Amino acid sequence: MNSFTLNLPDPLGSANKETASVIAAYNTTDNTHTDPWFESLLFDYSRYLFVSSSRENSLPPNLQGKWAYGLYNAWGADYHANINIQMNQWGAVQTGLGDLQSALWTYMSETWAPRGAETAKLLYNAPGWVVHDEINIFGHTGMKTGDEYWADYPAAASWLMQHVADYYDYSRDKNWLKETGYPLLKAVSEFWLSQLQKDEYFNDGKLVVNPCSSPEHGPTTFGCTHYQQLIYSLFTTTLQAARTLSLDSTLQQSLTTSLSSLDKGLHISPTTQIQEWKIYFPTYENTTHRHLSNLIGWFPSSSLSSYLSGYTNSTISTAVRNTLISRGPEIIDSNAGWEKVWRSACWARLNDTETAYAELRLTIQENIAANALSMYSGKKEPFQIDANFGYGGAVLSMLVVDLPVGVEGVEGVRTVVLGPAIPGVWGKGSMKGLRIRGGGVLDFEWDGEGIVTSATWKTKGVDSVRILNIEGKVLG
Template sequence: MKVRLLVQIIIFCISVHAYGALLSFTNCGSDTIEAVNSSDQHAKYSQGLTVWFDEPASNSGKESWLKVSKPNYGPHANPDRAWDKYALPIGNGHIGGMVYGHITEERIQFNEKTLWTGGPGTKGYNNPNVEDAYQQLPRIRELVLEGRIGDAEQLAKNTLKGIWKGNDIRFGKYQTFGEVQIKTGISASGIKNYQRALSLDSSLVTISFAKSDTVYKRRYFCSYPHNVMVMRFECNKPKAQNLAFTIKSPHNHIIKNTKNGIVLSGRVKDNDLGIAARVHVTAKDGQVNIEGDQIIVSHASTVTFLLTADTDYQMNYPSYRGEDALKNTLHTIKKAKRLSYKTLKETHVADYKGLFDRVQLEINNSSLLTNIPTDERIRVYKKDPTDNGLEVLYYQFGRYLLISSSRKGNLPANLQGVWNNELYPPWLSDYHININLQMNYWGAGNSNLSECNLPLIDYIDNLREPGAITAKSYHNARGWTTNMHSNAWGFTAPDNYGVLFWQYFPLSGAWLCQHVWEHYDFTRDNQYLEKTAYPILKSQAEFVEDYLYKLGDSIYVSFPSWSPEHGSVSIGTTTDHAMAWDLLNNVVEAATILDVDLQDRKKWAGIRDSICSPKIGHWGQLQEWFEDRDNENDQHRHVNHLFGLYPGRQISPITTPGLAQAAHTSLLARGDGATGWSMGWKINFWARLLDGDHAYKLVQNLLKHGTSTNLFDLHPPFQIDGNLGGMAGIAEMLLQSHAGFIHLLPALPSAWKNGKVNGLLARGAFEIDMQWNDEQSVKGQLYSKKGGPCILKFKSETIKINTEAGKSYDFEFPEKQN
């Protein structure tokens, strides 16, 4: 581990040296600052670490949402195209911001993760479940078995529904909090050497430009340790900053003055949720005046704004209240304003790097420097997809987004992470749990960001109580269940959208529980398994046990069921069966480790082994339904019936080659296109099929056709799951550990002939550093966090190592001959 630490230090020093060499500046205050060298048209940023542009985001697109907002439940173009194409994201899991970098008036749109409409407090809020809906299940089953599919669909539509419509105000929508606008007094004419950069290795956005002989620089970051957004304005001349700061919000609010700041407080109109944002300003050499709702700073050398935001939301069913936004923000600002900007920045960077620096990736010569802005790189890649550095950048950008949108103490990342500039966001920016929420967290384990799982696990635990009502209402079952989508308010019922495959998905809870188990499998935290994971898994197993229907004398099916967003009613969908199998397999393993519930685990194992097995259809496909009715010309974006291949572990080319070949056939038929998130999913499928070149084709397609110029995934519009699913897929190409061994480079594409990666995490809590050459050899080091036996596999060779906790072990394939 000392060797690894030394290497990280060397890499960091090289990066700092390279970055610092590009920038020169006059010291203008207690903190040394840098800006672009005025002789360079473009500074050269490291490919793997920086997203950057040479023009402001506000030079493109429409005005902000404050002037343009269009109600729409489904997909639509963002009303501010600069937001999802050029603005740069910052966040700490609680607060998120999008930085535009305009010259004359800076804009930072911002969010607080718990700012939702709907829920308790909304007019007419009530139990969304239809009580005793389960009484119609026998008749629906009879109709299906009689072949009366239309009648079965109609009865199910009338009975297996929730009370609320799809866009019901009681369900709610994730909201933008507002926007910071800072007038600078600087004319946009005559600006030279403009640069706006997001440094992924330090989680800082930096804007710099020159006007005449004055060079200006701004820095932005969201600190997790101190829960503030920091906005820093600097220049190379004393007393040259003249700023007018305004904060705006579309929600009902008032603004009051404080000493060196302002406080915004208000209530969300439909649910009376309290909201608050506080701003504190510090100016070196200058004068600060609070005038109405503005902070006016005159003749300052450096200016630092601190912003924090909160709501009264607390994750405690059924009230979801308990915090005091005004008191919380006051406490936060009081602590943060005592610290220097340097301390705030250093603490933020250290906290962030403690997560981000765990994994370094280089492919071929991807670490070479480039002078091409990111939007231009994307344009070039669309025509010539050979920029390995952009692929590495995309992977690390995914890790950056997960760290920035999912930290302990708040809600998990939603459809847009934490970033949303609308009052009517696409798909409500909610928690779709027929894949999208789960996809956000696929890469947390293998990319060594297990701590980012904690908001998701807390959220799942919170669903148990409302989910128990849903389980009883629709299935007369114990335990708990969820359906197609949820929100900040613990929604678990089907909605009343009208089409069953868009609302009824009772095995989504079993899918969520896979993340509860996977967190243990990657960390091997036995206390977590006993105190947190197992109670969640056990109660979900009780639901699955009661929910499954015994067809004849031998097999269990999910009946009736609908494949997510695709097809009519079935005796049993493959996705449901795979998720039930996965849940029971995991809970049996958990109970065995803990040595509890012997009789229950025997029963669960028996049910698991009797669940309808994946079936191969008439054209060699893995059937999506119990009935052999797949259409080989169907290219639907959802491929849930391949769950057993990924993210499950029921299908493998090594252990079940016949089923893997059927999955291969289905995947070929679905094609290599679709939405951004669907392409991200397919990377993982092809990686699990050990086809690196096909997985790589999907990486290229995702970058060419599903990625915006600021690297945001486009459904379209922006959805973060494509970014995070793509990140997970790239890691899955390099390392897999789901089949009882650690598979090194299982899906390495021929284009990635040489490379190295440090810090990927395998199940069993093993960290892997490795480098490869010409696809034929790999060597590296394994670090065992918890000890225990470990099997490494590369191509057809294996090495078994009995490890001790806290020790490292070198490995090499092919092994050197004595």
């Protein structure tokens, strides 16, 4: 825990107040209440909960972390894999808790991969392995009985491979990559290499997933944006890993060939939004749906924001912004906390401090109970831990933009932006022990306006990195 610290001011003297009363102060109707000290405490709580629920030789945290109430819990206290188990990992590796992710690696390697290989063969006649949306500790990896738009979700493992790739990118532990990470990446990539089909509807020569459903939303069709963006990231990181380890030249060629013709999941609609499906379905476009499935490549993945240069491309960033505006702040659909922190992180990657911070505070106001645990629908039961973990990821998104480089990326110096969305009320704060891709560790601090003024390397990583603040000033 002590290898990383976030220091924010305490203008209200909240450190000397009961936590429940501090939280209650957010329950106002004007939506203007701020408390930087508590907001940093909730960030620390996110890390504390992860330390307490993810250890070597244990199961990874589930929908309730590990704090299930009694014998019967919402959704069986299982692993939902179309946002929830992934969000549980958001704040770990950047804050020095990456080693505690071993619970997830073991679970995937020893349970999901072997049972998922059976499911891949049985349901898809495919190599590799696959899991779907609702998974349990006993190795259930197939579809559950239910509507196809949530039950038929074979993209779960592709999303989870982002965390495998990120762990290596931050740690640069080649032994771990060879023994643990790469076998997972390789097998999931082999599954999807066998499943892609040429698009015969648009007849554009692109490879697409067919059929697919965007998580919990809309029709069953082909070329779902969510799938295409995830597979783009999966193939990219698997190819990078194979090159790093000098393994599987035939697989490298297959991935390279598929990437050249893969539909990357970037189609901008007539209303200048990121389309959720390759076919334009205007009926579903302007809905306040809880999932941001068509923005998976913006955050938490990077196919839009990095591989397609979206962070510096105004056409893409404008379409992302319009999509977020259309989806709304998320109190209309299910009013869950995880929806709001995801939106906060996306707005932060747009360098939109005001909206990112508003979503963060809205999460506290609407979903954080008196004991600081997140509730699913407003303040109502059940308790669901993902927003606690996702809160940490959203705060990190406000503090740093540290994007990976794709296989098509230019060799040389990589840029990291510090303080893309630090609100002024967090002024004169600091962060110590931030992990940077390439194995580096940074300390930095910012002024009263939220502009980072200095940064110091505690550990210099293996990458050549240029450190900038949001105004473009070179800090290191």
